[in-house]
Amino acid sequence: MAVSELLSLTLFITFLCAVNNGRVEATHEIYPQFQSLSAVSVHQLHRTAFHFQPPKNWINDPNAPMYYNGIYHFFYQYNPKGAVWGNIVWAHSVSKDMINWKALEPAIYPSHRFDRKGAWSGSATILPGNKPIILYTGVDPSDRQVQNYAVPANLSDPYLRKWIKPAGLNPVVDPEAGVNASAFRDPTTAWWLSGHWRMVVGSKRNHRGMAYLYRSRDFIHWIKAKHPLHSAPHTGMWECPDFYPVLLSGRQGLDTSVVGKQVKHVLKVSLDVTRYDYYTVGTYLTNEDRYVPDNTSVDGWAGIRYDYGNFYASKTFFDPAKKRRILWGWVNESDTTSDDVRKGWAGIQAIPRIVWLDPSQRQLMQWPIQELETLRGTNVKMNHQMLKTGDHIEVKGISAAQADVDVTFYIPSLDKVEAFNLGWSLTDAQLLCAKKGSKVQGGIGPFGLLALASENLEEYTPVFFRIFKSSQKHIVLLCSDARRFD
Numbered sequence: 004m005a006v007s008e009l010l011s012l013t014l015f016i017t018f019l020c021a022v023n024n025g026r027v028e029a030t031h032e033i034y035p036q037f038q039s040l041s042a043v044s045v046h047q048l049h050r051t052a053f054h055f056q057p058p059k060n061w062i063n064d065p066n067a068p069m070y071y072n073g074i075y076h077f078f079y080q081y082n083p084k085g086a087v088w089g090n091i092v093w094a095h096s097v098s099k100d101m102i103n104w105k106a107l108e109p110a111i112y113p114s115h116r117f118d119r120k121g122a123w124s125g126s127a128t129i130l131p132g133n134k135p136i137i138l139y140t141g142v143d144p145s146d147r148q149v150q151n152y153a154v155p156a157n158l159s160d161p162y163l164r165k166w167i168k169p170a171g172l173n174p175v176v177d178p179e180a181g182v183n184a185s186a187f188r189d190p191t192t193a194w195w196l197s198g199h200w201r202m203v204v205g206s207k208r209n210h211r212g213m214a215y216l217y218r219s220r221d222f223i224h225w226i227k228a229k230h231p232l233h234s235a236p237h238t239g240m241w242e243c244p245d246f247y248p249v250l251l252s253g254r255q256g257l258d259t260s261v262v263g264k265q266v267k268h269v270l271k272v273s274l275d276v277t278r279y280d281y282y283t284v285g286t287y288l289t290n291e292d293r294y295v296p297d298n299t300s301v302d303g304w305a306g307i308r309y310d311y312g313n314f315y316a317s318k319t320f321f322d323p324a325k326k327r328r329i330l331w332g333w334v335n336e337s338d339t340t341s342d343d344v345r346k347g348w349a350g351i352q353a354i355p356r357i358v359w360l361d362p363s364q365r366q367l368m369q370w371p372i373q374e375l376e377t378l379r380g381t382n383v384k385m386n387h388q389m390l391k392t393g394d395h396i397e398v399k400g401i402s403a404a405q406a407d408v409d410v411t412f413y414i415p416s417l418d419k420v421e422a423f424n425l426g427w428s429l430t431d432a433q434l435l436c437a438k439k440g441s442k443v444q445g446g447i448g449p450f451g452l453l454a455l456a457s458e459n460l461e462e463y464t465p466v467f468f469r470i471f472k473s474s475q476k477h478i479v480l481l482c483s484d485a486r487r488f489d
Contacts, residue, residue, distance in 0.1 A: 045347035048348035052405050053378055054334070055104065055352040057094065061086050062350040064243060064316035065331035066093055067127035067192075071135050074161060075101050077331070078110055078137075079352065080124060086343045090398040093122060093139070097162050097318070100374045101327040101355055106308045110137075110153070110166045117141045117151050117174045121323070124243055124316065125150075126192040126202075129221075133156065136222060137166065137274070138202065139215055140188035141174060149174035150204060152222070176204065176217060183207060187215075189243045193222070196289060203232050205272065206393070212238035212302070214246075216292060233270055233294040235302035243316045246294070247328065248287075248299040249367070251361040256328030256357070258321050261291055264329075267360060268359075269367065270294055273316050274304060280317050280332065281306045284365060299365045307366055311433050312483065313337060314353055327370060343417060377405055390450060395460070412450060421446040423471035424480055436482035441465035488489045 045059045056062070061082040069076050082096035093111035096104040111122050118141025125139030137153045149171040156165035159236050178184040186207050193202040199218040202225075206213040212235050216228040232246065247264040248257045257266065269280040283300035287293075300306060309317055311334065317332035332353040336343060343349040356369040383400040390396070441449050451467030453460065464485055471478040 007312070019183075034225060046060070046345070048346075050348070051351055053375065054347070054354055054409070055096075056350075057081065057106065059086070059347045060084070060095070061088055061348070062352070063088065063091075063333050063335065065318045065333060065352055066124050066139070067137055068320045068329065068331050068355075069127040069129070069135060070320070070322050071129065071163065072133070074099060075322075076106070076127070076163065077332075077352075078100075078127070081109070083109070085145040086347055086349045087340055091121060091123065095164075101372060102374050102377060102378070105162075107162060107164050111139060111140075111168070115141075115170055115173065117143055117149055117170075118168070119144055120146065123148075125410060126190055126318065127320070128200075128202075128292060130222065135163065138190040138193070140190065143174075147178060147440040149178065150176035150190050150296055157244070161372045172223055173381065175223055176227075179227060182215070182227075183209075186240050190394040191244050191246055192259050193219075194246075196260065201292070203244050205244045207240040208234075210239055212274070213375075214241060214244050214270065214294075220350070227294055230293065233296075238272075238274060238276075238303040242275050243271075243273040243280075243318065245271040245317065245319055245364065246270075247319055249284075249328070249358070251360065251364060252362065254359040254368075255326045256321050256358065258323070259420045262287060265349050267297075267364060268294060270308070270322070271319075275412075277304050278306070278315050278335065280309045280315055282309060282367070283307070284360070297365070309367075309369070310353070311436075317353075319358065327358070327372075330356045330358050330369065354455075375407070392444070394454040395453070406454075408452065409419065410452065414447060414470075417447070417470070417477060419446040419471070420472040420477060421472050423473040432480055433482075436469070436480055437484070439469055439482075441467050441482070441484055445469055445471075451482075 024144045062081040066078040066080060066135045077096045078093045080091050080092045083092060088347055092109040095107045097107060098104045105375060111319060113122050114121055121142030123140040125137055126135050127133050127135055135155060139151055140421060141149050141151045143149055151168060152175055153166040153168045156167050171481055178187045183206055184277040190206045193200045199220055200222050201216060201218050203214045206215055208285065214232045217225040217230040219225040219449045248261045248268050250257060251265055252384050267284050268287040269282050269284055271280055273280050283296035284304060285296035285300060287294060304412045313335050314332045315335050317330055319330045321330050322329055334351045334353050354375060355372050357372060358367045358369050361368050383398060385398060387398055447470055449467040449469050451465060453463040453465050456463035466483045469480045469482060
């Protein structure tokens with residue numbers, strides 16, 4: 004990003020637990036011997052206080068967050084019997100503020116031929132008449148991935164505890180000839196346009212990532228479009244696609260069906276090959292039912308990520324009560340399977356964030372939801388601290404494992420900023436962060452925070468800025484490093 008001569012950098016971070024940024028395998032590892040091995044006791048070390056996390060066992064994808072009649076509903080993939088992937092159901096929790104949650108019984112679980120071998124991720128849509136409906140992926144006895152729907156059994160129940168999967172109508176979408184039935188999943192929230200509902204299902208054709216487009220007048224009978232909404236070569240399986248509009252200016256969120264000259268669209272895909280989330284910003288050509296990324300956006304792992312830590316299978320939803328679009332994402336584990344079984348849990352959900360379009364219209368901005376501030380306790384302030392090369396200033400009065408930090412750095416002059424080496428690449432900024440680290444001195448900095456630090460700094464997790472100067476602008480990287488330091 005470009006910066007002026009007077010640089011002001013604001014960093015909002017919630018430190019909760021040490022997370023290793025190591026990559027996980029490209030598919031869920033299956034451990035039958037552990038799938039139904041429930042923990043007798045749950046180790047509390049490194050469990051979170053700010054993030055959403057069930058009392059025990061495995062969680063992964065946020066399925067279908069939604070706001071309905073004054074209540075936030077959060078559905079997520081959950082193993083009720085153990086701390087590894089398996090026995091997956093749609094767990095269901097409700098809240099009035101997305102901070103304090105009440106766990107309910109699972110909303111969806113394998114029970115019919117069309118989902119006998121799995122009830123996987125999906126999305127929620129609010130139909131006319133204020134009627135919520137869920138689309139989700141089921142796995143049938145032939146290991147075919149099909150798309151099903153479920154509706155509340157009782158709309159007068161404010162918590163929508165019971166959900167019905169009409170056996171005579173499901174599945175509503177079958178993989179037709181030419182579609183890879185073993186890679187056909189995660190239907191999006193639907194949008195209404197020109198008399199039809201539209202939704203996307205993630206897939207791949209050979210090594211080409213696919214966002215198959217489907218249309219329906221009644222939400223039950225779906226017809227596959229002749230061409231996908233979007234696709235890209237050499238990107239592999241597109242899991243958990245998400246497609247939504249954003250205003251050209253301002254932070255206000257939009258209903259998924261909004262189109263027009265005042266918006267751009269975002270297409271997010273979760274790349275199975277890397278296990279990270281990537282998005283592009285572009286134009287939805289409504290007359291062609293095609294999405295075209297802007298020339299400043301790149302498909303695949305050379306593109307922009309929501310988050311450069313462990314963050315996958317994310318899902319957004321529109322909150323009509325506060326006119327905002329909220330992003331949820333799964334923080335997947337990098338502990339060993341044996342460690343997960345031993346501690347009795349695996350995975351958390353990232354803190355929900357609002358997202359909006361940056362003024363440059365090239366990328367998204369993010370910020371934690373305002374409700375998070377209600378969890379703040381003792382307020383510790385430090386002002387006007389002068390930092391010199393090699394200085395460490397301890398923030399006293401807080402526990403580094405549970406701290407919500409809002410810090411601003413002011414740099415009066417950028418004259419000494421390190422020149423950007425033309426041999427470096429910003430295609431993957433994370434690689435440059437790792438190459439330079441937090442100890443290699445630059446012209447200015449690196450500077451930032453040392454979290455989870457031991458008394459004599461034998462171990463710590465740095466979160467820091469690096470600044471470079473190119474021929475046309477200044478480049479600012481926000482980095483973290485979860486390696487152990489001595």
